[in-house]
Amino acid sequence: MFCHQCQEAAKGTGCTVRGVCGKTSDVANLQDVLIYVLKGISFYNLEAKKAGLTTNKADKFIVDGLFATITNANFDKGVFVDRIKKAIQLREETKKAVIDAGINVDHITHDAAHWTANTVEEFEAKAPETGYLAIENEDVRSLRSLIVFGVKGLAAYVEHAYNLKYEDDEIYTFMQEALTKTLDDSLTADDLVALTLKTGEVGVKGMALLDTANTSTYGNPEITKVNIGVRNNPAILISGHDLRDMEQLLEQTEGTGVDVYTHSEMLPANYYPAFKKYTHFVGNYGNAWWKQDKEFETFNGPVVMTTNCLVPPKDSYVDRVYTTGAVGFEGLKRVKENADGTKDFSEVIEHAKQCAAPVEIERGEIVGGFAHEQVFALADKVIDAVKSGAIKRFFVMAGCDGRMKSRDYYTEFADKLPQDTVILTAGCAKYKYNKLDLGDIGGIPRVLDAGQCNDSYSLALIALKLKEVFQLNDINELPISYNIAWYEQKAVIVLLALLHLGVKNIHLGPTLPAFLSPNVANVLVENFGIGGITNVEDDIAMFLGAT
Numbered sequence: 110m111f112c113h114q115c116q117e118a119a120k121g122t123g124c125t126v127r128g129v130c131g132k133t134s135d136v137a138n139l140q141d142v143l144i145y146v147l148k149g150i151s152f153y154n155l156e157a158k159k160a161g162l163t164t165n166k167a168d169k170f171i172v173d174g175l176f177a178t179i180t181n182a183n184f185d186k187g188v189f190v191d192r193i194k195k196a197i198q199l200r201e202e203t204k205k206a207v208i209d210a211g212i213n214v215d216h217i218t219h220d221a222a223h224w225t226a227n228t229v230e231e232f233e234a235k236a237p238e239t240g241y242l243a244i245e246n247e248d249v250r251s252l253r254s255l256i257v258f259g260v261k262g263l264a265a266y267v268e269h270a271y272n273l274k275y276e277d278d279e280i281y282t283f284m285q286e287a288l289t290k291t292l293d294d295s296l297t298a299d300d301l302v303a304l305t306l307k308t309g310e311v312g313v314k315g316m317a318l319l320d321t322a323n324t325s326t327y328g329n330p331e332i333t334k335v336n337i338g339v340r341n342n343p344a345i346l347i348s349g350h351d352l353r354d355m356e357q358l359l360e361q362t363e364g365t366g367v368d369v370y371t372h373s374e375m376l377p378a379n380y381y382p383a384f385k386k387y388t389h390f391v392g393n394y395g396n397a398w399w400k401q402d403k404e405f406e407t408f409n410g411p412v413v414m415t416t417n418c419l420v421p422p423k424d425s426y427v428d429r430v431y432t433t434g435a436v437g438f439e440g441l442k443r444v445k446e447n448a449d450g451t452k453d454f455s456e457v458i459e460h461a462k463q464c465a466a467p468v469e470i471e472r473g474e475i476v477g478g479f480a481h482e483q484v485f486a487l488a489d490k491v492i493d494a495v496k497s498g499a500i501k502r503f504f505v506m507a508g509c510d511g512r513m514k515s516r517d518y519y520t521e522f523a524d525k526l527p528q529d530t531v532i533l534t535a536g537c538a539k540y541k542y543n544k545l546d547l548g549d550i551g552g553i554p555r556v557l558d559a560g561q562c563n564d565s566y567s568l569a570l571i572a573l574k575l576k577e578v579f580q581l582n583d584i585n586e587l588p589i590s591y592n593i594a595w596y597e598q599k600a601v602i603v604l605l606a607l608l609h610l611g612v613k614n615i616h617l618g619p620t621l622p623a624f625l626s627p628n629v630a631n632v633l634v635e636n637f638g639i640g641g642i643t644n645v646e647d648d649i650a651m652f653l654g655a656t
């Protein structure tokens with residue numbers, strides 16, 4: 110295996126024996142082969158699109174396959190074996206449909222469009238050819254990685270959107286074009302840089318689509334005090350990002366005597382009007398994904414993982430974890446699905462009734478819900494605070510949390526920022542500082558949480574609004590600094606989206622991606638001012654322009 114897609118890549122270069130995340134070598138290899146066959150499907154599906162054929166089945170299959178390979182989403186070997194078989198079958202079906210429509214496909218010569226096999230052994234034998242180490246030129250390898258990882262992150266957002274029946278064929282088409290282009294040896298490094306930037310552009314579209322899907326379906330997030338304590342009822346914990354799963358769980362648990370709590374990235378569900386109305390929706394339990402090994406244990410009740418980040422479960426609670434959607438782990442129970450695709454949580458609910466109430470690990474409240482509409486509603490207050498100098502600078506500290514000790518930097522950074530600064534956050538990165546008492550500025554909390562990592566889109570809209578209000582020509586003239594923590598591939602699409610929006614001087618930590626070659630890193634530094642982090646004092650001084 111060779112995997113270098115996340116921030117925790119072994120030795121800062123890549124995992125080669127077993128993932129730091131717990132992914133086994135055979136699963137990593139099968140994931141590479143699956144991506145390869147998805148590229149093969151894409152060749153024919155793009156032809157099918159040109160011919161006006163129906164392509165939705167392959168569009169969604171490709172998206173879901175990409176999503177399943179994201180860090181901490183799916184560790185189940187059987188799932189990938191089955192998926193590769195289905196992918197080969199779907200590729201052949203798509204090819205046939207295109208040929209039947211009278212289209213000549215002789216120009217599609219790449220092996221990914223033709224390779225076929227049936228057994229696990231054959232799949233595994235193919236892996237070295239399909240993995241990143243097969244690409245000799247390190248810059249080409251780096252750029253292809255950046256593109257595919259960005260597309261994987263985008264796939265996650267697109268899947269949440271289509272679960273709410275919001276789709277955009279242009280996004281599907283771009284994703285498939287990008288996948289096929291990463292097999293095209295005639296593309297130069299410049300072509301690949303352009304494709305990387307285009308990925309960011311489509312990333313903005315994908316995030317906007319999901320924002321529309323979420324807010325049209327569940328209302329605009331509102332300022333909310335979220336309870337972090339517990340009640341004395343049996344309960345279900347729901348984690349991940351899928352709001353459609355959240356909705357169905359709340360509907361089905363209503364009146365059963367079983368409470369519902371969110372974990373990690375599901376916390377922002379507490380901010381949506383459509384969910385706030387449920388009295389058995391108690392609040393949020395615990396912290397970011399990587400603390401689940403302790404928090405799932407003390408929660409006592411069943412846990413539903415709707416997306417990443419799943420940590421290989423401990424024996425003490427393994428029988429209480431249920432997976433759904435793109436998530437998987439051998440031996441874990443699946444949430445039942447009805448023929449129409451809706452979820453049936455009855456087994457999880459019955460399971461909860463047999464369990465003790467959660468153990469209280471914290472008490473109190475955290476405040477969030479500062480997505481675009483809520484911030485716009487407060488715009489006058491915010492603008493006055495900026496004009497009067499009460500707010501000197503905003504710090505976008507969106508992104509992910511992770512288990513590396515070096516991430517304590519972000520807690521210290523938030524704590525040591527001057528009192529006249531405000532943190533704008535989204536994603537699970539917030540758990541590094543959302544329980545610190547950082548106070549407020551004239552009633553505006555010093556940590557404004559917009560929501561999940563995809564809600565970084567909200568932060569971009571807020572920045573664009575401020576630019577308009579202050580009549581600036583360039584988003585970079587705003588008193589906003591970007592100190593972003595990344596972990597997995599959704600952060601890659603968020604980063605590329607911000608670059609597309611023209612944001613410069615983003616600092617990325619705790620380490621720069623292992624998949625950036627020195628030359629590609631240079632392109633990012635020279636054109637976008639991307640930087641890493643050093644230590645809290647120096648970085649704060651640097652951001653405040655003191656050095």
Ligand code: FSO
Binds near residue numbers: 418537562563
């Ligand atoms: Fe975190 Fe995991 Fe949202 Fe990621 S829970 S790390 S970027 O999956 O998706 O922020």
Ligand code: SF4
Binds near residue numbers: 112115119127132137
């Ligand atoms: Fe390693 Fe990250 Fe890949 Fe897991 S996802 S195998 S930790 S690089």
